[in-house]
Amino acid sequence: MPITTRAEDYSKWYQSIVDQAGLAENSAVRGCMVIKPTGYALWEKMRDALDRMFKETGHVNAYFPLFIPKSFLAKEEQMAEGFAKECAVVTHYRLKAIPGQGVAVDPDAKLEEELIVRPTSETIIWNTYKSWIQSYRDLPLLINQWANVVRWEMRTRLFLRTAEFLWQEGHTAHATQAEAEAETRQMLEVYRKFAEDYMAMPVMTGPKSEGQKFPGAIYTLCIEAMMQDGKALQAGTSHFLGQNFAKAFDVQFQSETGSREYAWATSWGVSTRLIGGLIMTHSDDKGLVIPPRIAPLHVVIVPIYRKDEEKASVYAACHQLAASIREYPRMPWLSYEAISVKVDDREQYQPGYKFNDWELKGVPIRIELGPKDLEKSACVIARRDVPGKEGKQFGIPLSGAAEVIAKLLPEIQQSLFDRAKAFRDSHLRTANSYDEFKELIEQPGFIWAHWDGTAETETKIQEETKATIRCIPFDRPDEPGVCMISGKPSAGRVIFARSY
């Protein structure tokens, strides 16, 4: 089935990439996805890279319960308003078999207090921290959890918005406000590095507006990316929670000076939504494009032969080449993992079919090796990020191919980032009046505009244009002005966009 092109219908293009590259599909349970092996392998690479970065910054993993007692969600006032809405609620704990009729919920097995499937774990974790934190010596507590969470979304879209999704949630406790704020900022920087250095996805960093922050946070920092259709994707958030959760769950500790104090908190998370962001940053009308550092497979070798007598020697050369690539010295850049390579030995398919298939699946490098190449002890190397003849290098000696590939992988990574950044930067516009803003918002891209800092103005803009404030970038120009709506003073422009 051909892929719908981006120009035809961006949304259908996205769906066809997810579908045809075999990343995920809808399940029998409304809003819940099945992450297929190809999609899950990508998530594993992303998870492992993030996990290493978390550990390098002193964090450890733990695991907290899936269920949260209903009453916990009411303890933190903002949580109750924000998250305690669309949730999966467990009310019973037993089924009974009815012979010939299937199974029914046992009405006698009703829970005294309903349990909520976690939409996020601040409450259950801070309830646990109460017994872990007694003294300043117990701090900081730097814990992360890899888990599934559930939010009963009505309109879902694979990876971008699903009822159940996978994520990590960091929950840290600190003795001082300054330390917690430094952690909030540090983890945002970890996310920025991951997004830019691993996913090759440029992001803006800075706080959200009050209207867009996490309920219960004092403030929320975010990484915000631009997709190829010019819409924004919130790709990760890091929250400074102040003492809200410590007060709600009475987590106090004895300070160095002997006083009793409430602990300071942060939380931060990214999810399988990143896979959606990855697709919409790099992929094209031929299929998925995966940056080398998070590619489960780096190189595919396609044997080419016409006659049966050519087959054995071509296959032997392909496998020898694969071995030389696998054995190439391990690079810090690939976290000391071997370059991953596969010989496509499917006999039922022609080389042309295979080329398309691996382009669809986004493998960064394809090697073509046939009898004519073999005569010259050479091969052809094709880059996924530059389709067609321009992306091909001919006559690469087999003996030097591994080294060429080892150098080409970082080059592809950089080129993907540069291209995405050039796209983003060329789609940043400036509006100096609301009329101009309303005109520009119909074009793909982000808009820099002045805003008076009030929720009323933000709401009005959202209602009238469907655009929200995505980020108040740390590095915004120092340019005071007046709000395009109210005419009141503005300390500097903020980023508006329509978003996923």
Next chain:
Amino acid sequence: MPITTRAEDYSKWYQSIVDQAGLAENSAVRGCMVIKPTGYALWEKMRDALDRMFKETGHVNAYFPLFIPKSFLAKEEQMAEGFAKECAVVTHYRLKAIPGQGVAVDPDAKLEEELIVRPTSETIIWNTYKSWIQSYRDLPLLINQWANVVRWEMRTRLFLRTAEFLWQEGHTAHATQAEAEAETRQMLEVYRKFAEDYMAMPVMTGPKSEGQKFPGAIYTLCIEAMMQDGKALQAGTSHFLGQNFAKAFDVQFQSETGSREYAWATSWGVSTRLIGGLIMTHSDDKGLVIPPRIAPLHVVIVPIYRKDEEKASVYAACHQLAASIREYPRMPWLSYEAISVKVDDREQYQPGYKFNDWELKGVPIRIELGPKDLEKSACVIARRDVPGKEGKQFGIPLSGAAEVIAKLLPEIQQSLFDRAKAFRDSHLRTANSYDEFKELIEQPGFIWAHWDGTAETETKIQEETKATIRCIPFDRPDEPGVCMISGKPSAGRVIFARSY
């Protein structure tokens, strides 16, 4: 707090190890545990080793929904009877905030069909496989999932039996019965290797009796381990499911000859329960004992100094030693990971306290380094598996310490296995009559006894002695006889024991 000794109360000893080594604790949600960082680090090591073994045998990971429509559990008759009992049932999808009173379940948000939190995923997975399997070319499908599952257990115990636990579940589909049976056997062998080579926990392998098999399986193979109190722990199971699930979910494929056939299935799983088995196989009255191959930390270095002027040189030597251990060439035996080492630089504690603390936490090797050692450019190496003076090596030159450790780690691993195996083998007894059986079952250990193969006899024995058939070992002696209860023929003895 001192650890309860095993002789005093084995069950309290277990609880105090879990508690004081900081592995896990009960949560605010009945039956659900919090896996603490130390316990989770152990699970990560076990998970990573298993995951590598699954991938080496051609399996890939995927992720399926947490929820299962209630009707699915009724599709496979045996499943309905076996698992569709004590389950968490989601009936509603929304809460509403009641100002000043917390939150309540919104009665208007009732699901049309209740959802069950997965107790195991055969049904939702085989419902998905229906669209993935069309032709023999789509087979075999070799998929594994790492996930949380929930079974509403009434009496729970940390790691051994909890309402929510973490596990992996493999679900494979094959074109032929022979291939599916070979897979069932292969995965049991993966589990045996993991248990014996990584956990140093000897296991018996073989089928379960009909009464003990997984509901819905044609037969269940198991690895069965003996704990230090002589009780049995089912440590992993591999099920041959025949065509039961393919028929329940109508998963048919076109065979090579063009006929329509139902696919053949296996499933196999191990869980966080293994951590309980690890504790009860190796640990002692001083605390946890972790086999090196799954130890998150291999070596701890404790600096010893009395005077402040000694401190700087002792610390410098400790850190230099740590670096030399970390940089020791990576070994296949440790999956090419560096030897993990930590200098215990906590200034508020004395060395004696630290020795006890690391013994409690089960770190395989402790190095002691003080001014007198430093004079001789040497250190003391102590083995966790041999407490006291016998486990210590004195005067090990600092320059050769890394190599000594690299050799000592596999030695400790082997020694732990040998000791556990010797214990197990010395607690295998043979009963030739039911009277003898009833006497022996009051002593710790497993019993070889003849059984007529019927469910009635097995039930009678269980009701009267609380012992069950744990395993019909593949390698049982070829020794026909007569059932100790009914006097009917028996093809050979089977293993009975009381179990966790």
